Amino acid sequence: MAIRQLPPNLVNRIAAGEVVERPASVVKELIENAIDAGASRIDVTVAGGGLGLIRVADDGAGMGPEDLALAVERHATSKLAGDDLSSIITLGFRGEALPSIGAVARLELTSRARGAAEAYEIAVDGGRKSKLKPAALNAGTRVEVRDLFYATPARLKFMKSERAETAAIADMVKRLALAKPEIAFTLSSPERTNLRLEACQPGPIGHALGRLGRILGEDFVADALPVQAERGAMKLAGFAGLPTLHRPNALHLYLVVNGRPVRDKLLAGTVRAAYGDLVPQGRYPMLALFLDLPPEEVDVNVHPAKTELRFRDPNMVRALIIGALKEALGGAGHRATATLSQAALGRMLRPGAPATPSYAQPRRHDPDAFGFAERAQAPLAPVATPSADISGHDDTEEGTAFPLGAARAQVQDMFIIAETGDSLVIIDQHAAHERLVYERLKRSFANGGLARQLLLIPEVVELDAEAASRLTAAASALERLGLVIEPFGAAAIVVREVPSLLGTGNVKGLLADLADQLAEEEAGDGSNLVAERLDHVLSTMACHGSVRAGRRLTPEEMNALLRDMENTPFTGQCNHGRPTYVELKLADIEKLFSRR
Secondary structure: OOOOOHHHHHHHHHHHHHHHOOOHHHHHHHHHHHHOOOOOEEEEEEEEHHHHHHEEOOOOOOOOOOOOOOOHHOOOOOOOOOOOOOOOOOOOOOOOOOHHHHOOOOEEEEEEEOOOOOEEEEEEEEEOOOEEEEEOOOEEEEEEEEEEOOOOHHHHHOOOOOHHHHHHHHHHHHHHHHHOOOOOEEEEOOOOOOEEEEEOOOOOOOOOOOOHHHHHHHHHHHEEEEEEEEEEOOEEEEEEEEOOOOOHHHOOOOOOOOOOEEOOHHHHHHHHHHHHHOOOOOEEEEEEEEEOOOHEEEEEEOOOOOOOHHHOOOHHHHHHHHHHHHHHHOOOOOOOOOHHHHHHHHHHOOOOOOOOOOOOOOOOOHHHHHHHOOOOOOOOOOOOOOHHHOOOOOOOOOOOOOOOOEEEEOOEEEEEEEOOOOOEEEEEEEHHHHHHHHHHHHHHHOOOOOOOOEEEEEEEEEOOOOHHHHHHHHHHHHHHHOOOEEEOOEEEEEEOOOOOOOOOOOOHHHHHHHHHHHHHHHOOOOOOHHHHHHHHHHHHHOOOOOOOOOOOOHHHHHHHHHHHHHHHOOEOOOOOEEEOEEEEHHHHHHHHHOOO
């Protein structure tokens, strides 16, 4: 078959397959054009999930008739004056968006150059261009896209529901608005305005969470930690949510590089690595990070969508982000998400019951009312204030002055009830101690290795033959973690030494879990155990070496646990990312009893 050159309209439709993936892609390209034109306000209107109508209007520089005619031609752009692809400072530069959109939809552009006497209009219908004609427009540019994909009906079969496409458009507008806080944005449908963002001061820190709160929600504002770091010409700024503030998908990871919102795998993976075990498996943190670096240090010409990047020095980028996030998260100490309190209080109100119920008769002597009767305890003795070497406070100071307060009771041998000056704090004793042990294990390992404790009577643990074999193969790696084991027959392991920090933990359960982890290793021989699975293994050790639910603690033990939590980073969540405590403000508790 002879080779032939494809006609321009077919070339544009092929290109549209990469540039115009869905309605949100059209919105992205049109908003980027408006931003590059110097707009201070961008109004977006959509109907039918963007398939029926997309209108983007801006007050930017606008175009004269000659530029307007060229704008719908393939690879025509005003953004590469020097033809230098190594130093791109604009959001758009390929000159593909408008001709690609016009090839699959009905496109109409109206523009008036700044200072010009009149506006002009041009239309592209399924690749067929109309002639220029005068139009009415005050200033800037208005782009209307109707009947998206009508010229390629097969693509319509791959579209999601109208609601899903509208949500994708809203997400795209929010990402671009977050990257450009100095520009006002509106997103509306023919019936109502869905989003209105007024212009604010530029800079991720300068606008003081104003736009971030509108986009990521007030929960994020309450639990956001400022992030700032600099290395050479590379600067990082933004806000990171507390580890206990997480979501089931990555939609709340907002990453901006040189003013360009991106969905880059390197950056997303770096964020996950920085949070590590602080976030539950399968969950994602909430954050907004802004990275600025010289244009020649990053390549944005990787994909037509321009959301993937290639960095000249990816290791430096990764180190900068991880270091900055770890410093911010470590500085938060034991702090946990503020919204946990409201969620806990909400669950105290029975579904369908009024917020302020009325009672026919008081139930003062019914301990079964709240399920605490079976294992109720006598009141604890007065709490002794911790000594100065533990707390860092004067020994005459009241225990309630500490951030986590003074222990007052233990419920079901699982939860510690503490009192501060203005709140009650409920602590999960196992989850809290698990994190404390884990952090100690990590510090000990980083400082030269884990101290061992020789068992007076070696413990023999019976397992299945496969598990015993995997553990025996990994014996040298486990020894570096303070766990000394030897084979004992074909289906048993003898434990001679354990990490001293674990005390007399559940050795059998620990070995069983470690064997399961080794089974998940690709090689199955433990060669990667220390290098790649260190945190996971130490977390497993901490889980089996921490105080268990069901153990009764003395007041001194409970208070020592609280003081350790206050002085150890990341204790707001356990090794699995779950919260270790909930703080209930007395003012909110009083509302439950109609006292406020």
